[in-house]
């Protein structure tokens with residue numbers, strides 16, 4: 074079965090299909106028919122829209138969502154600087170540094186005592202938040218739930234979440250996502266959510282995409298299906314934390330705190346209503362998750378390696394030139410090697426793109442001090458020569474060629490490949506091994 078056998082069972086139901094226009098109702102009939110903003114929507118709800126792209130973005134790239142809720146996000150107190158202690162405020166500040174060497178982090182090893190928001194630390198960054206260019210790669214290591222009646226959102230970019238350990242229970246304004254290692258999730262810019270940890274501590278990686286949005290790569294001559302298939306992406310269904318009285322939807326007045334990331338800094342405001350009061354929504358701008366075990370791996374059948382773009386799950390086109398991406402998210406799952414006169418290790422190479430590799434799962438290696446471990450990372454900046462050790466190549470060159478499975482399961486590595494050269498945060502440069 075091309076599905077990950079998770080140790081923690083799923084607890085939610087989902088719509089399916091990435092790129093589709095979705096429609097979901099927690100209260101039957103709460104989405105108005107045809108009209109998006111009627112004078113009085115069903116259940117006397119309010120209409121609120123999030124535009125994820127400019128209004129005039131071409132139809133196939135245009136992303137927006139209409140929500141029907143009890144109280145508008147507009148009704149809130151003033152934002153003030155969020156002063157709670159965070160892992161990043163202590164150690165991530167400082168100038169970015171750039172190294173032409175091969176960079177290796179054995180273990181990002183974050184401290185206990187932080188939640189989803191406060192545990193995040195930027196490792197690498199490129200571009201500029203305020204001009205909506207580039208991206209950042211971060212790690213998180215949360216050991217506790219977000220505080221009760223607290224939600225979070227980022228104004229700075231879409232958030233691609235790559236858990237490495239633990240389970241994230243993510244309640245968004247559009248519904249629930251349960252995300253486990255070997256699944257990924259994407260939360261769009263501007264959508265409020267709250268993260269709890271049903272299986273204890275959780276850690277992993279985050280890619281914040283400031284420029285454009287992730288989408289499935291074009292398939293070209295591959296045809297209709299293959300790689301990550303649209304039908305395997307799971308989209309939340311509406312949840313409504315309120316009641317109906319005499320046909321009118323309402324939620325109790327309870328104080329909530331909204332933490333918001335804006336141009337790289339955290340702010341917060343209070344309000345007297347829950348953000349989870351969306352009774353229905355429809356649109357193309359929504360969170361989703363995907364089981365990496367469902368990736369349909371394609372490859373060479375006779376000789377040589379295709380480019381690793383064959384492993385692309387999601388791409389964020391930069392539109393700077395044909396086929397260029399701000400970031401591409403690729404994976405290296407277990408797969409069969411059947412080519413003749415070709416071994417599975419990639420040839421030595423230099424790449425115009427910068428490559429950041431992380432490990433989600435892998436059997437322990439004989440030497441744990443030097444091995445490339447889960448929750449570590451490797452960066453090869455643009456045109457940095459790289460490849461495997463000579464002794465690994467020598468071993469493969471001496472083997473007889475026969476079909477074999479690459480990597481011992483369970484194993485899953487990922488690659489975030491970008492057109493830009495990322496800088497290294499000060500805290501990360503202090504623990505890096507340079508080669």
Ligand SMILES: [Fe+2]
Nearest residue numbers: 422424428459
């Ligand atoms: Fe490479």
